Amino acid sequence: MTWRRSFAIVVVAAACSDGHGDPAHDLEARVRTYMALHARAAAGVPPLATSPTRDAVAERERALAAALMRSGNLHPRLLFTNEIGADLRRRLDSLLQGTDGKNVRGAILDATPSGRVEPAAPYPVAAPLSSVPTAVLEALPPLPDALEYRFVGRDLIVRDVDANLVVDVLRDAFA
Amino acid sequence: MIVRVLLLSLALASVATAEQRVSLPDLRGACRFAVIGDTGTGGEPQYRIGTRMAEYRQRFPFDLVLMLGDNVYGADEPADMVRKFERPYQALLEAGVRFHAALGNHDDPSQRLYEPLGMSGERYYSFPCGRDSVRFFALDSNYMTPAQLAWLDAQLRDAHERWKIAYFHHPIYSTGSHGSNVELRKRLEPLFTAYGVNVVFSGHEHFYQRLKPQHGVRYFVSGGGGKLSVGDIHADPALTLKGYDRGHHFMVVEIAGDALFFQAVAEDGSTVDAGTLPRDTSRG
Numbered sequence: 001m002t003w004r005r006s007f008a009i010v011v012v013a014a015a016c017s018d019g020h021g022d023p024a025h026d027l028e029a030r031v032r033t034y035m036a037l038h039a040r041a042a043a044g045v046p047p048l049a050t051s052p053t054r055d056a057v058a059e060r061e062r063a064l065a066a067a068l069m070r071s072g073n074l075h076p077r078l079l080f081t082n083e084i085g086a087d088l089r090r091r092l093d094s095l096l097q098g099t100d101g102k103n104v105r106g107a108i109l110d111a112t113p114s115g116r117v118e119p120a121a122p123y124p125v126a127a128p129l130s131s132v133p134t135a136v137l138e139a140l141p142p143l144p145d146a147l148e149y150r151f152v153g154r155d156l157i158v159r160d161v162d163a164n165l166v167v168d169v170l171r172d173a174f175a
Numbered sequence: 176m177i178v179r180v181l182l183l184s185l186a187l188a189s190v191a192t193a194e195q196r197v198s199l200p201d202l203r204g205a206c207r208f209a210v211i212g213d214t215g216t217g218g219e220p221q222y223r224i225g226t227r228m229a230e231y232r233q234r235f236p237f238d239l240v241l242m243l244g245d246n247v248y249g250a251d252e253p254a255d256m257v258r259k260f261e262r263p264y265q266a267l268l269e270a271g272v273r274f275h276a277a278l279g280n281h282d283d284p285s286q287r288l289y290e291p292l293g294m295s296g297e298r299y300y301s302f303p304c305g306r307d308s309v310r311f312f313a314l315d316s317n318y319m320t321p322a323q324l325a326w327l328d329a330q331l332r333d334a335h336e337r338w339k340i341a342y343f344h345h346p347i348y349s350t351g352s353h354g355s356n357v358e359l360r361k362r363l364e365p366l367f368t369a370y371g372v373n374v375v376f377s378g379h380e381h382f383y384q385r386l387k388p389q390h391g392v393r394y395f396v397s398g399g400g401g402k403l404s405v406g407d408i409h410a411d412p413a414l415t416l417k418g419y420d421r422g423h424h425f426m427v428v429e430i431a432g433d434a435l436f437f438q439a440v441a442e443d444g445s446t447v448d449a450g451t452l453p454r455d456t457s458r459g
Contacts, residue, residue, distance in 0.1 A: 052288055052289075054251070054252070054253040054289050055253045057288050058251075058252055061285060103357040103358045103361070107356055107357075110345075111353065128281045129280055129317060130280070131280060131317045132318050132319075133358045134321065134324065137318075137321065148318060162285075
């Protein structure tokens with residue numbers, strides 16, 4: 001069985017857990033699945049030297065993104081199912097209330113990039129990255145260091161840092 | 176000691192040339208550094224500032240440069256790194272000046288792997304300067320995780336240097352169009368005041384601003400090293416001591432003993448701000 005097929009089975013199994021448990025635990029399971037995919041793709045890409053050139057970093061980023069996209073296992077709602085999305089929107093809605101929430105909203109929207117990004121696709125190379133306040137990171141389920149939450153407009157994304165890849169997108173994550 | 180240093184600095188300032196007056200005493204064993212922010216345009220102003228910094232260094236040999244984020248705008252392919260970083264500061268890099276960057280909102284976190292930016296592969300890090308007198312804390316204000324805050328808490332607690340200087344991209348006090356990042360202030364200011372951080376440098380606003388001390392901490396905004404937002408400083412006498420939003424600039428700083436000397440230099444070499452900040456010894 002190819003590694004791609006075995007991962008496809010794992011991904012489908014993870015998708016089938018949609019709605020059957022706590023959304024945060026469901027998201028955690030899906031993130032683990034993605035990280036296994038990431039590790040498998042990374043194993044096929046040459047590692048970086050201790051002090052890599054900018055060329056080497058850029059090349060590895062492209063190679064890792066290409067390997068992940070070629071795997072056939074990336075798709076919309078890989079992480080953000082309907083239930084998970086609803087849970088994250090509730091968390092953000094609760095966070096962004098009141099005076100403190102206004103400050104958090106201001107920090108998110110300060111210089112956040114506009115436009116639209118798509119899941120399972122590279123993050124635009126020349127686009128800036130939004131700030132993500134600590135309060136948001138505390139409100140949302142944690143991610144491993146290799147992934148990060150970011151905002152594009154009012155959309156919440158999960159970005160693969162090493163691959164500069166948008167793993168998934170939650171549209172209109174907050175009002 | 177501080178009186179002698181102040182008198183010396185006044186004497187030196189009076190004999191320097193009018194065009195590029197060096198306001199800093201250049202004392203033995205001092206920590207000497209430059210500060211630039213929001214630089215990475217690859218445009219003519221950035222190059223002119225880089226040239227001016229190299230000229231200035233002939234009179235005041237600073238050893239390192241703090242970069243306050245937005246180190247590279249737009250694409251950051253290898254050719255962009257040459258055009259937007261290596262070439263503007265080529266004279267400094269060839270002279271062995273070390274750069275230590277913080278990440279801005281326009282910076283891909285993978286910049287931390289690019290050795291000339293001096294981040295040692297980390298998004299946040301600290302390093303000393305001078306004879307055990309200064310420790311810098313470079314922070315990633317784009318993504319202030321609880322882990323980063325815990326790291327900063329431990330680092331500040333364990334730092335034994337007299338001067339603790341933090342720098343990061345988003346200012347927590349500012350009167351520009353971005354304004355103060357109040358949410359970030361809520362997280363960082365308690366640590367700064369608890370552990371005696373003396374000075375904070377930030378960018379993001381494309382001008383120079385020296386702010387009134389806030390709970391014993393001095394704040395500078397220095398985001399005009401490549402970008403510029405003319406007329407962007409909003410009048411706020413409660414916060415601003417000095418502002419300059421008419422042209423690009425860089426800063427040079429010297430720390431010796433309990434005194435910090437600073438100078439903000441405009442593109443034409445004129446001084447837009449200068450002064451001496453004594454260390455608040457009551458804060459440890």
